[in-house]
Amino acid sequence: MILHPTVIANLLGSSVATGMVVYAAYHGAQILKHWNLQSGAELQLVLERKTYLISTLLSYVFGLQLLSLFLFVFTADSLTPLFVGAMCAAGTLNVNGFGYPTLVLKIVNFLLAGLWLVLNHADNLGYDYPLIKKKYLLLVIIAPFIVLETVLEGAYFFGMHADVITSCCGSLFSSEKSGDLGSDLASLPSIPMMWAFYATMALTLLVGGYCYLKGKAGYAYPVLSGLAFLVALASVISFISLYIYELPTHHCPFCIIMQDYSYIGYLLYLLLFGAVVFGMGVGALLPFRELESLRGLLPALIGRLTFVSVFLYFIFTSIVTYEIVFSNLIM
Amino acid sequence: MIELANVRKVFNAGNPNEFSALNDVSLSISENRVTVLTGPSGSGKTTLLSIVGCMSRPSAGRVRLSGREISSLPERFLTEIRRKTFGFIFQQPNLIKGLTVLENVMLPAYPLGEKRSLLKEKAMKGLHSLNIGAKASAKVEWLSGGEAQRTAIVRALINNPTIIIADEPTAHLDTKLSYRFMEIVERFKDEGKTVIITSHDPLVYESSMVDRVVILRDGKIEGKPS
Numbered sequence: 001m002i003l004h005p006t007v008i009a010n011l012l013g014s015s016v017a018t019g020m021v022v023y024a025a026y027h028g029a030q031i032l033k034h035w036n037l038q039s040g041a042e043l044q045l046v047l048e049r050k051t052y053l054i055s056t057l058l059s060y061v062f063g064l065q066l067l068s069l070f071l072f073v074f075t076a077d078s079l080t081p082l083f084v085g086a087m088c089a090a091g092t093l094n095v096n097g098f099g100y101p102t103l104v105l106k107i108v109n110f111l112l113a114g115l116w117l118v119l120n121h122a123d124n125l126g127y128d129y130p131l132i133k134k135k136y137l138l139l140v141i142i143a144p145f146i147v148l149e150t151v152l153e154g155a156y157f158f159g160m161h162a163d164v165i166t167s168c169c170g171s172l173f174s175s176e177k178s179g180d181l182g183s184d185l186a187s188l189p190s191i192p193m194m195w196a197f198y199a200t201m202a203l204t205l206l207v208g209g210y211c212y213l214k215g216k217a218g219y220a221y222p223v224l225s226g227l228a229f230l231v232a233l234a235s236v237i238s239f240i241s242l243y244i245y246e247l248p249t250h251h252c253p254f255c256i257i258m259q260d261y262s263y264i265g266y267l268l269y270l271l272l273f274g275a276v277v278f279g280m281g282v283g284a285l286l287p288f289r290e291l292e293s294l295r296g297l298l299p300a301l302i303g304r305l306t307f308v309s310v311f312l313y314f315i316f317t318s319i320v321t322y323e324i325v326f327s328n329l330i331m
Numbered sequence: 332m333i334e335l336a337n338v339r340k341v342f343n344a345g346n347p348n349e350f351s352a353l354n355d356v357s358l359s360i361s362e363n364r365v366t367v368l369t370g371p372s373g374s375g376k377t378t379l380l381s382i383v384g385c386m387s388r389p390s391a392g393r394v395r396l397s398g399r400e401i402s403s404l405p406e407r408f409l410t411e412i413r414r415k416t417f418g419f420i421f422q423q424p425n426l427i428k429g430l431t432v433l434e435n436v437m438l439p440a441y442p443l444g445e446k447r448s449l450l451k452e453k454a455m456k457g458l459h460s461l462n463i464g465a466k467a468s469a470k471v472e473w474l475s476g477g478e479a480q481r482t483a484i485v486r487a488l489i490n491n492p493t494i495i496i497a498d499e500p501t502a503h504l505d506t507k508l509s510y511r512f513m514e515i516v517e518r519f520k521d522e523g524k525t526v527i528i529t530s531h532d533p534l535v536y537e538s539s540m541v542d543r544v545v546i547l548r549d550g551k552i553e554g555k556p557s
Binding site: 037040041042044045048049052124127128129 | 336337338339388389390391392393402403404405406408
């Protein structure tokens with residue numbers, strides 16, 4: 001293990017979050033099992049009081065979970081000078097077999113935590129705990145992923161050895177290789193991917209804008225939002241990174257978070273992950289529009305989520321366009 | 332109509348000093364009536380009143396207000412109900428020192444965002460109706476006991492509540508002021524408000540304007556209405 005302040009912060013943060021999520025999931029399971037709002041039994045009233053504690057606790061824990069994705073990537077980037085062969089976070093994540101699985105779980109948990117926060121917010125709007133069972137069911141589903149993430153993260157950091165020679169991002173995300181996801185994405189043809197990116201973003205923004213302005217809600221926007229997220233991630237590797245680096249062969253999705261590129265990667269990923277959480281949050285709330293206590297409240301919340309998601313995708317697309325237009329790279 | 336169904340309230344549950352203040356209390360309180368909860372000290376009167384007024388939650392049981400179940404409501408909804416439905420008159424006036432009578436009266440209405448000029452007009456009208464309009468600009472620490480009590484009553488009415496809750500309102504008043512208070516209660520009744528009073532003062536529970544007396548002992552309802 002390498003005793004670096006960011007490593008300690010990651011491990012400490014994950015351990016605290018896991019402890020709290022496990023505690024909350026235990027009480028969540030009790031709520032799932034015993035909740036009955038019609039009952040005036042002592043247990044029911046205890047559960048009603050407990051849900052305040054649990055949901056407040058989880059709001060902070062999942063807020064921390066959202067930040068932990070960026071802290072993890074920042075840590076991997078900070079440790080780069082310690083490993084032979086590593087040029088950025090891509091190499092550091094490859095020093096053992098747990099780096100990339102941890103990153104994938106961090107992304108999955110980011111999305112799940114974001115959805116839980118959206119559900120929790122909607123539940124708190126209703127006077128009769130309208131989504132309580134749904135949100136605690138989601139919590140019970142999320143909890144094992146959070147535990148697994150902490151285990152993998154622990155294995156990753158504890159399994160770091162400074163004498164390991166790792167691969168650089170140029171080899172991990174090379175358009176001349178094939179057989180792994182990074183290289184396959186880097187091999188995607190740039191111009192068709194650019195068309196696909198702009199077509200997806202245009203459609204997402206149009207549908208989102210229409211839904212927001214007309215006050216309509218449907219599953220089209222959440223689906224498009226998820227699709228736009230995937231296409232945007234692939235596009236970052238396929239062609240956006242090329243314009244930022246102004247190099248026709250460098251596809252790394254991690255170098256863009258470095259100081260050399262004004263940390264623009266953090267901004268792009270923040271916009272992208274924020275947009276997809278708000279967009280998919282719309283989809284998570286749609287089935288509950290007709291609940292009595294939420295009927296008058298959910299349309300406004302869905303409208304706000306749609307607006308924020310569309311706005312974030314718009315800013316993301318604008319920054320990408322700016323980078324392409326003002327890049328010295330000509331494809 | 333306020334309905335309590337099998338309400339229990341236990342303090343320090345699970346500890347050696349556990350105390351059960353209310354035991355399985357079921358009660359219906361009619362609208363537009365004056366109801367007095369009486370009984371010896373420690374019988375659970377104030378606890379019951381605080382549960383009815385959404386100031387505390389039962390350990391078990393449910394409370395319904397006009398058919399709506401309120402004991403399970405999240406705190407932010409209870410705040411709204413407390414603010415708009417209930418007017419509280421406490422044993423002590425609980426006025427805020429350093430502020431004037433008028434400011435004290437207007438204070439509970441500030442969160443509702445009513446226009447200040449209208450609010451001031453309403454507060455002055457209330458103060459005049461209880462003959463303390465002349466003291467509006469006086470600091471509350473200069474008031475006599477009776478004036479402080481009447482100020483507290485006007486404050487309780489500022490948001491035009493439908494239910495007035497008074498906890499031992501005559502405990503610190505002399506006989507004359509106690510009769511004066513009961514006259515004010517009669518006026519509430521005439522205005523169609525529901526009044527719930529806890530008291531072990533015979534002057535209160537033996538008053539002719541009281542519609543129902545509920546006797547509590549050891550956290551249970553003991554007798555029928557007198």
